[in-house]
Amino acid sequence: MDQDLKTELSKHGIFATTFEELYNWGRKNSVWPLTFGLACCAIEMIATTMARYDLARFGAEVFRASPRQADLMIVSGTVTKKMAPQVVRLYNQMPEPKYVISMGACAISGGPFRDGYNVLKGIDRYIPVDVHIPGCPPRPEALIHAFMALQDKISAQHLTGESRPRHLKRDLPSEFQVPELGEHGLEPQQNDEVFRNPLKVLQG
Amino acid sequence: MTLEEIRSRLEAFVPGCHAEIVVNGSPSAQNSLLIDRQHGLQAAMYLRDHPELQLDFCSNVTAVDWPDREKAEKIKTKRIVDGVEKEVEETKKTTIPGYLEVVYHLFSIAKKEGPVVLRMHTANRTDEVTLQSLTPVWRSAEFQEREAFDLFGIVFEGHPDLRRILMWEGFTDHPMRKDYVPPPDDDLEILAVSEPGA
Amino acid sequence: MTQALPSEAEQDQVMEISMGPQHPSTHGVFRMDIRLDGERVLRLKPVIGYLHRNHEKIAEAASYLAAIPYTDRLDYLCSMTNNWGYALAVEKLAGLTVPERAEYIRVIVSELTRLQNHASVVGFLLQDMGASGTPLMYAFREREKVMDLFESLSGARMMCNYMRFGGVRVDCSAEWLSQAAKVVAGFNGFLDEFERLLTGNEILMARTQGVGVLPRELAINAGVTGPGLRASGVNYDLRKVDSYGVYGRFEFRVPLGEHGDVYDRYMMRVLEMRESLRILEQALRDIPSGPFMDPKARLRGLRPKVGEAYARIESPKGELGFYLISDGSPNPYRYRVRPPSLINLTVLEDMCLGQSIADVVVILGSIDIVLGEVDR
Ligand code: SF4
Numbered sequence: 001m002d003q004d005l006k007t008e009l010s011k012h013g014i015f016a017t018t019f020e021e022l023y024n025w026g027r028k029n030s031v032w033p034l035t036f037g038l039a040c041c042a043i044e045m046i047a048t049t050m051a052r053y054d055l056a057r058f059g060a061e062v063f064r065a066s067p068r069q070a071d072l073m074i075v076s077g078t079v080t081k082k083m084a085p086q087v088v089r090l091y092n093q094m095p096e097p098k099y100v101i102s103m104g105a106c107a108i109s110g111g112p113f114r115d116g117y118n119v120l121k122g123i124d125r126y127i128p129v130d131v132h133i134p135g136c137p138p139r140p141e142a143l144i145h146a147f148m149a150l151q152d153k154i155s156a157q158h159l160t161g162e163s164r165p166r167h168l169k170r171d172l173p174s175e176f177q178v179p180e181l182g183e184h185g186l187e188p189q190q191n192d193e194v195f196r197n198p199l200k201v202l203q204g
Numbered sequence: 205m206t207l208e209e210i211r212s213r214l215e216a217f218v219p220g221c222h223a224e225i226v227v228n229g230s231p232s233a234q235n236s237l238l239i240d241r242q243h244g245l246q247a248a249m250y251l252r253d254h255p256e257l258q259l260d261f262c263s264n265v266t267a268v269d270w271p272d273r274e275k276a277e278k279i280k281t282k283r284i285v286d287g288v289e290k291e292v293e294e295t296k297k298t299t300i301p302g303y304l305e306v307v308y309h310l311f312s313i314a315k316k317e318g319p320v321v322l323r324m325h326t327a328n329r330t331d332e333v334t335l336q337s338l339t340p341v342w343r344s345a346e347f348q349e350r351e352a353f354d355l356f357g358i359v360f361e362g363h364p365d366l367r368r369i370l371m372w373e374g375f376t377d378h379p380m381r382k383d384y385v386p387p388p389d390d391d392l393e394i395l396a397v398s399e400p401g402a
Numbered sequence: 403m404t405q406a407l408p409s410e411a412e413q414d415q416v417m418e419i420s421m422g423p424q425h426p427s428t429h430g431v432f433r434m435d436i437r438l439d440g441e442r443v444l445r446l447k448p449v450i451g452y453l454h455r456n457h458e459k460i461a462e463a464a465s466y467l468a469a470i471p472y473t474d475r476l477d478y479l480c481s482m483t484n485n486w487g488y489a490l491a492v493e494k495l496a497g498l499t500v501p502e503r504a505e506y507i508r509v510i511v512s513e514l515t516r517l518q519n520h521a522s523v524v525g526f527l528l529q530d531m532g533a534s535g536t537p538l539m540y541a542f543r544e545r546e547k548v549m550d551l552f553e554s555l556s557g558a559r560m561m562c563n564y565m566r567f568g569g570v571r572v573d574c575s576a577e578w579l580s581q582a583a584k585v586v587a588g589f590n591g592f593l594d595e596f597e598r599l600l601t602g603n604e605i606l607m608a609r610t611q612g613v614g615v616l617p618r619e620l621a622i623n624a625g626v627t628g629p630g631l632r633a634s635g636v637n638y639d640l641r642k643v644d645s646y647g648v649y650g651r652f653e654f655r656v657p658l659g660e661h662g663d664v665y666d667r668y669m670m671r672v673l674e675m676r677e678s679l680r681i682l683e684q685a686l687r688d689i690p691s692g693p694f695m696d697p698k699a700r701l702r703g704l705r706p707k708v709g710e711a712y713a714r715i716e717s718p719k720g721e722l723g724f725y726l727i728s729d730g731s732p733n734p735y736r737y738r739v740r741p742p743s744l745i746n747l748t749v750l751e752d753m754c755l756g757q758s759i760a761d762v763v764v765i766l767g768s769i770d771i772v773l774g775e776v777d778r
Contacts, residue, residue, distance in 0.1 A: 039453055077453075083453070118454045184387045230706060261625060342624075342625065371451060371454070
């Protein structure tokens with residue numbers, strides 16, 4: 001529908017919308033995050049939900065402790081190799097549609113602890129990430145920004161057509177391979193179906 | 205009590221115990237006592253229960269890895285070169301065998317004194333890595349000795365529950381050792397070097 | 403702990419559960435393998451390492467200066483005290499001195515840290531008890547004020563990276579000091595309000611009194627430190643025992659508990675906050691002017707003499723120690739953190755045996771662990 005026409009109509013008290021818009025509007029304002037803190041960034045995540053920053057303004061104050069009831073996983077902190085299988089498993093247990101915010105340098109790439117022998121160098125090696133926020137730790141404002149970016153992403157989704165999101169495509173997986181704890185590290189070291197290896201992306 | 209007094213008492217009252225003072229050259233001047241491998245437990249009991257010491261609080265337990273070191277020494281020898289006796293310098297290399305070391309920092313809550321630093325060495329870094337556990341004396345050593353077992357590979361005899369603590373069961377390396385190499389291909393920078401055309 | 407173990411016939415009710423690493427009340431990625439008889443705990447084994455970030459290994463490969471930002475991330479609620487512990491160890495190792503003004507600033511920021519840590523801990527404890535939201539919200543409201551102070555002083559809310567061996571990184575302005583004085587003056591009111599809500603609260607007392615008792619002898623033998631030790635009646639506060647820094651100059655009391663239960667541990671925190679406020683008032687009043695860094699301290703390329711040093715401070719969690727061995731090179735040969743959170747966990751099983759599973763959550767909350775420090 002033409003945006004100008006819609007604005008014009010609304011001036012006359014006529015509210016026109018599409019089912020898609022209504023649906024996305026509802027979804028984007030009721031994203032329930034998983035109560036899931038990994039490290040220092042989790043404290044900033046808690047601070048974001050508290051009185052001063054008040055994430056509730058965006059419809060996301062309902063933190064659920066069970067992955068079955070959550071839509072959004074905020075990977076807030078360092079993912080170690082020992083923890084990585086659990087993170088992937090939790091992601092797999094969440095129902096579609098589900099989103100991931102990778103909060104902080106650690107969740108993106110290993111951050112300051114990148115050189116550690118037990119540190120996973122970015123959670124996007126195993127699960128698809130929707131929004132990355134850099135920072136160590138990102139400020140609560142940054143988390144809110146990431147959250148709004150996710151809301152924009154949701155409201156721009158089309159329910160039909162080729163560009164429809166993953167959860168509406170029946171043949172795309174909603175669960176991903178859980179890595180195994182091996183003798184020296186994780187096996188496999190990344191899930192090639194998910195991980196966009198920057199080197200390979202650069203080389204086309 | 206000074207460290208020297210503690211040392212002589214230990215040797216006197218714990219039969220067969222051999223203790224040695226390790227001098228610390230830093231401004232902190234925290235010297236330590238090196239106890240022989242067989243009498244660690246008895247010496248610890250003695251230190252804890254002695255009424256003048258009452259080292260009832262074992263604060264810090266940790267391990268240190270000392271790999272094999274090569275020491276180069278220059279030695280002057282006399283040798284006959286071209287029929288003339290000359291003084292020749294030669295470098296002689298000796299390998300100092302490596303060992304693993306545990307360090308205990310003891311304090312006394314009753315007397316508000318400390319630290320008394322205990323050390324023990326394993327025989328080598330490979331197959332004889334057993335030491336006596338001091339967990340029966342101080343519970344606070346329980347998790348810290350497990351950590352030393354996990355990350356350094358020191359086996360504590362008499363520990364009630366010696367399992368890996370930080371890494372997972374099934375992990376085979378001891379990552380805090382100096383010669384530990386993390387698995388390759390883990391980092392993209394390394395990937396770039398190893399497969400240039402990928 | 404006094405109850406007898408179940409008989410053979412009852413044994414078939416025994417159930418093993420794994421609590422964590424994803425559990426809302428484990429304060430991060432902590433896991434407990436628990437054996438239960440109905441609701442009663444028969445065995446409890448902590449499983450840790452899910453946040454093992456190899457702090458020690460990384461610090462051994464870095465220079466002395468470069469380890470400071472990593473210490474921030476140990477106990478990520480208390481970056482200032484972590485900095486201090488490490489700075490103290492390097493100062494001992496290299497024989498550096500600290501100017502007076504820096505010592506006072508250190509006391510001020512550390513006591514502020516203690517305030518916000520204890521407030522958050524009590525908030526989290528009540529959250530675990532089921533007082534969903536309110537106490538934690540109050541605590542975080544106060545915490546934000548301290549965070550603002552830290553941010554204007556160091557540039558970061560949580561990861562302050564503020565202290566250096568030989569002093570502190572930047573001086574604090576007179577304005578900052580007066581702001582800090584304002585926060586301190588307001589904190590008493592918050593504590594009164596908090597205590598009115600909680601201390602005499604019947605539900606709180608029923609859930610905490612007589613729960614998770616830690617006997618005095620066990621506490622000492624198991625190396626428990628901090629409020630947990632003092633709740634069991636042991637008078638051992640490193641600020642008094644070692645009087646590191648300038649703590650010897652301040653007048654404050656060390657609160658002691660009697661029963662060693664969760665309620666005492668809660669009270670310890672509340673009372674310690676009051677004492678911290680007293681220290682802060684004195685420090686803010688007496689802070690001298692002068693340099694804030696030892697001019698002789700070399701931050702970059704510090705090469706201490708061969709030797710070792712162990713230094714410890716009273717962090718809000720307990721005795722935080724750093725053990726450094728220098729081999730004369732620019733990076734420490736051995737770098738070890740003595741984590742109070744980890745060692746205080748040793749007695750978790752002893753405190754939980756015979757209690758119900760709902761109490762485990764409360765007992766764990768009263769120990770006050772931060773996983774960044776447990777696993778390092
Ligand atoms: S990004 Fe920084 S603050 Fe966040 S978890 Fe990693 S180290 Fe902690």
